[in-house]
Structures are given as structure tokens and as C-alpha cells.
Amino acid sequence: MPRRNAAWLWMAWALAAAVYQQGAGLHSGANMFKHVVEDAAMLDPDAPDAVLLRDGYAWMRTTWEHYVAHYLYAAGAVLVSFTHAYAYRDYQPTRPVGAAQKALLLCAAVLYALVIASVAVEFPKGTVVALLLIVIYGWAVLGTFLVRRKQVLSIGTRPVIQYFFYSYCVAFIIVLGWMIHVKGISNRVESSGGHD
Known part of the structure; x- marks a missing residue:
């Protein structure tokens, strides 16, 4: 593979890996914080802030954990596999x-x-x-x-x-x-x- 193509491929792989890692980090963060918010809402379900806390929990779980984070790290994982397949497309064992x-x-x-x-x-x-x-x-x-x-x-x-x-x-x-x-x-x- 020409050196210039290899450099572009490495950059594409690094970007894909970064997208994957950002998604994994967002997923872990949202997953961690949603449970804290849910626990706080459960302490006193009749408290005025409980509705706000339950809404916050649903927002973190649905938007950040299930949509943003899942699809970010899925996109990153798919892009990493694309770069692997492209890099080794001509590889044949000797x-x-x-x-x-x-x-x-x-x-x-x-x-x-x-x-x-x-x-x-x-x-x-x-x-x-x-x-x-x-x-x-x-x-x-x-x-x-x-x-x-x-x-x-x-x-x-x-x-x-x-x-x-x-x-x-x-x-x-x-x-x-x-x-x-x-x-x-x-x-x-x-x-x-x-x-x-």
C-alpha cells in the first residue's frame, strides 16, 4: 500500500476508534448517572423534585444512553471494521x-x-x-x-x-x-x- 494511502487509512482508523471510545464513555457516564438520579427520585417519590428527577432519569436513559451513546459507539465499531477490511482486502496467506x-x-x-x-x-x-x-x-x-x-x-x-x-x-x-x-x-x- 502506498505510504500516503496508509497514512489516510491510519487516520480513518484513529477517528473511528475515537468515535467508538466516545460512545463507550458517554454510555458509561449516562448509565452511571441515571442510576444516581433514579435512586434520588425513589427516596421520596412524593417530593416536588421527584418528577423532575424521574424526567432526568428518562432523559439520560433514553437520549444519552440508548440513542447518542449506543449509536456513537456502534458507528465507531462499524467504521473500525471498515478500515480493517479495507486495509487487509488484498491479504492472502503465502x-x-x-x-x-x-x-x-x-x-x-x-x-x-x-x-x-x-x-x-x-x-x-x-x-x-x-x-x-x-x-x-x-x-x-x-x-x-x-x-x-x-x-x-x-x-x-x-x-x-x-x-x-x-x-x-x-x-x-x-x-x-x-x-x-x-x-x-x-x-x-x-x-x-x-x-x-
Whole structure:
């Protein structure tokens, strides 16, 4: 990769990692402070400030924790994976990949699929976002890349791209199973009646 392209890629990765970290920090902060506010409101539910405290709790939980923070760190995580896939798009092992390495690749793909699917189940409208990510990026971009090179099923020929592609395929099955289970696109909290 030319030096200039590598510099741009490093900057894109650093920006994506920073977005991810900001989202994680906002999530932790909102999660921590919402419980303090909720506890204060519960001390005396009839106090004049209790309504204000409950509103503050709902605002922190809904706006900051569930929307701003979740989507910031999800966007950062997706962008980090984009930079990894782009950086290693042409990587092919110089030696044949053994059965143990192929098994590890598939296990890693399943683990990443579980991360994608579990995050989708937790986010507000996360199933829709996950399906868009899977179909648009996972299948249309990465899948097309592998199909054109006839490397979809030749495990280990492009391990990084295949890792992401296989992960998105497994995540699709899990997310689809969740949607069938809840009969829609509800996340975990919505499907349980709104209780965390």
C-alpha cells in the first residue's frame, strides 16, 4: 500500500476508534448517572423534585444512553471494521491454511456474529440497523468482493474479508431468529414490556 494511502487509512482508523471510545464513555457516564438520579427520585417519590428527577432519569436513559451513546459507539465499531477490511482486502496467506486455522477463523466469525446480534437486540431499532449493515455492507460489498474472486467458500484464502463476511451471514440468522421470536423488530427491553 502506498505510504500516503496508509497514512489516510491510519487516520480513518484513529477517528473511528475515537468515535467508538466516545460512545463507550458517554454510555458509561449516562448509565452511571441515571442510576444516581433514579435512586434520588425513589427516596421520596412524593417530593416536588421527584418528577423532575424521574424526567432526568428518562432523559439520560433514553437520549444519552440508548440513542447518542449506543449509536456513537456502534458507528465507531462499524467504521473500525471498515478500515480493517479495507486495509487487509488484498491479504492472502503465502502458505496453505490448515484445518486448525480454518476452524479458528470460523469460530472467530461466530463470536463476532454473536457480538453483532447481541448488540442489535439491545439497541433501539437495532435489528433494523443490523440488517441494513449485514445486507448493504456484509453482502453487497464484502460478498460481492468475494464472489467476484470466487473465494466465498474457499476458507482462508482472504481470511480478514471472509471473517467479516461469515460473521455477517451468521449474524443475519441470529437477528432473523430474534425477529421471529419477538414477532417484529423490538429490542430486548421493548419485547419485555419496557423493563431493563
